[in-house]
Amino acid sequence: MIANELIHHLIDEIALHNSEKAYKTLFMQMHESLVDFATSILKSAEDAEEVVSDFFIIIWQRRAQLQAIDNPRMYFYTGVKNAALNKLKSIKRSRQTSGIEWETSLKSVFFNPEELMLSSEIVKEVMKAVNELPPKCKIIFKLVKEEGLKYAEAANLLDISVKTVEAQMAIALRRIKTHSEFKNQFPELHFILTQKK
Numbered sequence: 001m002i003a004n005e006l007i008h009h010l011i012d013e014i015a016l017h018n019s020e021k022a023y024k025t026l027f028m029q030m031h032e033s034l035v036d037f038a039t040s041i042l043k044s045a046e047d048a049e050e051v052v053s054d055f056f057i058i059i060w061q062r063r064a065q066l067q068a069i070d071n072p073r074m075y076f077y078t079g080v081k082n083a084a085l086n087k088l089k090s091i092k093r094s095r096q097t098s099g100i101e102w103e104t105s106l107k108s109v110f111f112n113p114e115e116l117m118l119s120s121e122i123v124k125e126v127m128k129a130v131n132e133l134p135p136k137c138k139i140i141f142k143l144v145k146e147e148g149l150k151y152a153e154a155a156n157l158l159d160i161s162v163k164t165v166e167a168q169m170a171i172a173l174r175r176i177k178t179h180s181e182f183k184n185q186f187p188e189l190h191f192i193l194t195q196k197k
Contacts, residue, residue, distance in 0.1 A: 001033075001147055002030060004073060008072065011072055012067060014066055015063050015065075026059075034052045035049055038080050040135075041084040042088065058079075073149065074149070077149070077157050129175060132175070137171050
């Protein structure tokens with residue numbers, strides 16, 4: 001996950017200095033996560049790739065206004081979500097936002113295994129448990145734990161209530177904990193997983 005400070009720095013470079021290098025870095029750092037998110041809406045990696053590429057073209061075209069964005073990570077996710085929903089309409093597969101069947105998978109470990117001295121076996125077990133979550137639960141878990149969004153931001157992005165995010169995170173944590181006795185065996189990992197944003 002790219003740090004918010006780095007996103008702000010790159011946006012400043014793009015907005016103030018028309019830095020193509022900063023633009024390419026921002027693209028490379030956020031591209032995969034945004035494509036995964038768009039794919040969860042569109043169910044097509046090709047369409048998702050197109051939506052994200054088009055979104056980044058717009059970012060470059062509007063680079064002079066980038067500094068006015070308070071929360072760039074949320075801006076990027078909201079922009080990609082809106083573009084993906086527009087794409088759905090344009091290809092006549094439009095559904096209401098609440099009817100979308102979200103589909104995603106977590107690619108990275110959302111905690112530092114070395115720091116917690118966890119074996120690769122335990123890391124695999126945790127990631128397996130996470131990737132077996134129901135689709136909507138998994139996308140919420142991914143946005144909160146992998147992408148670092150706050151509960152309210154994830155709720156806003158997905159057009160659901162904060163209570164729904166809290167409930168889905170509780171389901172996710174319950175399911176993960178059933179794969180292993182995390183609280184007793186791995187108190188540090190249990191703390192990271194249950195930390196509320």
